Structures are given as structure tokens and as C-alpha cells.
Amino acid sequence: MRRFLIAGNWKMNCGPADAAELLEGLKEKKAEVAEEVDVLVCPPFVSLSMSVNYLHDTDIEVGAQNIHFEENGAYTGEVSASMLVEAGCNFVIIGHSERREYFGETDTTVNKKAKKALEHNIVPVVCVGESLDQRKANIHFELVKNQVTAAFEGISDTEALDIVIAYEPIWAIGTGETASPEQAQEMHAHIRSILAELYDQETADGIRILYGGSMKPGNAEELLGQEDVDGGLIGGASLSADSFAEIITIAEKLS
Numbered sequence: 001m002r003r004f005l006i007a008g009n010w011k012m013n014c015g016p017a018d019a020a021e022l023l024e025g026l027k028e029k030k031a032e033v034a035e036e037v038d039v040l041v042c043p044p045f046v047s048l049s050m051s052v053n054y055l056h057d058t059d060i061e062v063g064a065q066n067i068h069f070e071e072n073g074a075y076t077g078e079v080s081a082s083m084l085v086e087a088g089c090n091f092v093i094i095g096h097s098e099r100r101e102y103f104g105e106t107d108t109t110v111n112k113k114a115k116k117a118l119e120h121n122i123v124p125v126v127c128v129g130e131s132l133d134q135r136k137a138n139i140h141f142e143l144v145k146n147q148v149t150a151a152f153e154g155i156s157d158t159e160a161l162d163i164v165i166a167y168e169p170i171w172a173i174g175t176g177e178t179a180s181p182e183q184a185q186e187m188h189a190h191i192r193s194i195l196a197e198l199y200d201q202e203t204a205d206g207i208r209i210l211y212g213g214s215m216k217p218g219n220a221e222e223l224l225g226q227e228d229v230d231g232g233l234i235g236g237a238s239l240s241a242d243s244f245a246e247i248i249t250i251a252e253k254l255s
């Protein structure tokens with residue numbers, strides 16, 4: 001039986017004070033609802049250490065939203081894998097579409113960052129997904145294939161099992177518009193078939209593929225109910241303990 005991963009991407013929200021408030025609510029609710037679901041929160045860098053401390057007596061994981069691919073050195077403004085480990089992070093989001101669009105993230109840097117995270121036993125959550133124009137031009141399957149293939153370049157099958165993929169159609173991120181369950185399932189099945197080609201079916205089946213893009217309590221059940229949807233990467237709705245916990249509860253019921 002699959003185990004869902006419900007992950008919150010806080011983006012550039014919640015410094016330490018707001019993070020404490022949000023986590024306080026989440027901690028209470030999570031304890032009530034979920035045993036069968038893995039839960040992850042990804043606060044901004046400045047709130048990571050306090051989040052780890054705050055959650056030390058729970059099974060909620062803490063991840064970062066970015067990482068640098070070098071070990072250390074003259075990279076002003078960047079944060080290394082060993083720093084994330086020291087801060088207590090076990091996960092990192094890599095290649096989010098906002099980083100690809102605004103901060104020059106490419107398929108090549110995504111691959112380098114995924115490898116560096118794996119070296120340090122941090123689970124990379126690799127984001128892929130097409131824009132509306134790319135979907136309209138009917139190149140979305142090819143584009144996502146290229147993104148997935150590039151992200152896994154030079155990564156062994158055992159390492160691949162430690163990677164999580166998040167399929168996030170850009171047109172559905174923060175827009176209130178969601179991929180239909182059929183659109184999500186179609187792309188998730190496509191991604192799994194790419195992984196089966198790159199590795200084998202067993203490995204492909206063992207890699208979790210999350211859906212991201214305006215997931216909320218009102219649509220989580222039908223999205224998470226799809227065969228190849230193994231969880232959610234949630235932006236807006238993860239900033240409220242109530243709505244995030246509701247999504248976790250839905251995942252728990254489907255488990």
C-alpha cells in the first residue's frame with residue numbers, strides 16, 4: 001500500500017514568529033489526524049532551525065526550498081547541503097517553477113542539486129511541470145519527459161528511490177486553477193513510464209510522485225484518489241494549519 005507524502009511549500013512566507021504560530025496549530029491537528037501519512041513543511045531558510053526545534057517531538061519533517069550544488073565557498077547568499085543537515089533538514093525542494101522562472105534554475109542545476117542533496121542524505125523533491133502555452137502547444141508530455149530525464153541523469157536506481165517528484169503544472173500554481181484529476185493522473189502515469197524506461201518498473205513504482213497546483217481541502221480527495229498520485233506539494237493551503245491538516249486527514253482516509 002502506498003504511503004502519501006503531504007508537503008507544504010511556504011515559499012517566502014513565515015519568519016520565525018509566524019512559523020511558530022502556524023506550527024503550533026499544525027502540531028495539535030496532526031497529532032489528532034495522521035499516522036499513515038508522511039508530513040513535511042518547507043519554511044524559508046531563516047525559520048528552518050526553529051521549525052526543527054519546534055517539531056522535535058513530532059514526526060513532521062522539515063525541508064528547505066533550495067540548496068546550492070557546491071559544498072561551500074564564495075557563493076554569496078547561498079546555502080549548502082551540509083548547512084541544511086546541520087539545521088536538521090531531511091528534505092529539499094529543487095527546481096520549483098518559481099526558481100526556474102525568476103532565479104535561473106535549469107535542468108542542469110536541478111540535476112547537480114539533486115545529486116548534492118542525495119550525497120548528504122537529504123531527500124530531493126524535484127519539481128517539474130509545463131506552462132499553459134506549452135500545454136496548449138501540446139508539448140507538455142515531451143517537456144516533462146526532458147525535465148525528468150535531465151533531473152535523474154547519472155543517478156543510480158537505488159538513489160532514484162530516494163527522490164520525490166512533484167508534478168506542478170505552472171498554470172495551476174497559485175492561480176486557484178487545478179489540473180483535473182484526469183489531467184493529473186495522465187501526467188503522473190507518463191512520469192512513471194519515463195522512470196520505468198530510465199530504470200525499471202519496480203523502481204518507478206517506488207518513487208513518489210506528488211501533485212502540486214492549487215491543491216486544497218475541496219479538491220484533495222479526487223486528486224489524491226488517482227492511482228499515480230502519491231501525495232501533494234501544497235503552497236497557499238499549507239499556510240493555514242486548518243486547511244493543511246484537512247488535506248492530511250483526507251490523505252489518511254485514502255490510505
Ligand code: PEP
Binds near residue numbers: 214234
Ligand atoms: C507550489 O508553489 O508548490 C504550489 C503548489 O502552490 P499553490 O498550492 O499555492 O498552487
